[in-house]
Amino acid sequence: MADQTNPVISLGGLKLDQWEQGTLYKSADTSFGALLGLRGLGISYNEVPPGKSSCPFHNHHVEDELFVVLEGEGTYRFGEAHLPFKAGDVLGAPAGGKDTAHQIINTGPVPLKYLGVANNAATEVCEYPDSGKFQVTSRPAGAANRLRHCGREGQNHLDYWDGEPGA
Known part of the structure; x- marks a missing residue:
């Protein structure tokens, strides 16, 4: 594993965090x-x-994201569209409203492997x-932790997975 001063790392040497939430969400x-x-x-x-996603359908108000598909195939929910993709494709998710909401779903028979890249905004709103x-x-600059608040208009703090299909 590389240290913080190393400009070169190996994807194969990364320690992955494995997690699962409900019936639809699972990732390493x-x-x-x-x-x-x-x-x-x-x-x-x-x-x-196969059959899983790593996050709910969402859009960012500030951050742009891009995904480079290394292996596998799936469906890219983008706005109202459901777009097929495969290894070698690059998926864009510009900041915006619900028309740029996005979700990657592995609809293929093998594990989907991809890189996600985004500008790290100091403050972000996701829907x-x-x-x-x-x-x-x-x-906050220099802070070890971030502040995160999930809610619905007119409701108090909610769990991140509240109301998500398959969660």
Whole structure:
């Protein structure tokens, strides 16, 4: 594994965090931009088993995201579209409203492996159209932890997975 001063890492050497939520969400993933010394760019490596997704359908108000598909195939929910993709494809998710909401679903027979890249905004708002939630995140400079609040208009703090299909 690389240390924070190493500008080269091996994807095969990354320690992945495995997790599962409900019937639809499961992934082995890790963020590694900091290992390369990057501060303003977030990079993750994700492995998603067949029939699963690594996150709910969502849109960002500030951050742009891009996904580079290394292995596998799936369906990219983008706005109202359901678009097929395969290894070698690059998926864009620009900041915006519900028309840029997105979700990667592994609809193929083998694990889906991809890189996720995003600009790390100090403050972000995400919306989750399937569940009607929003999430506000702040990453104060120099702070070890971030502030994260999930809610619905007119309701108090909610669990991140509240109301998500298959969660």
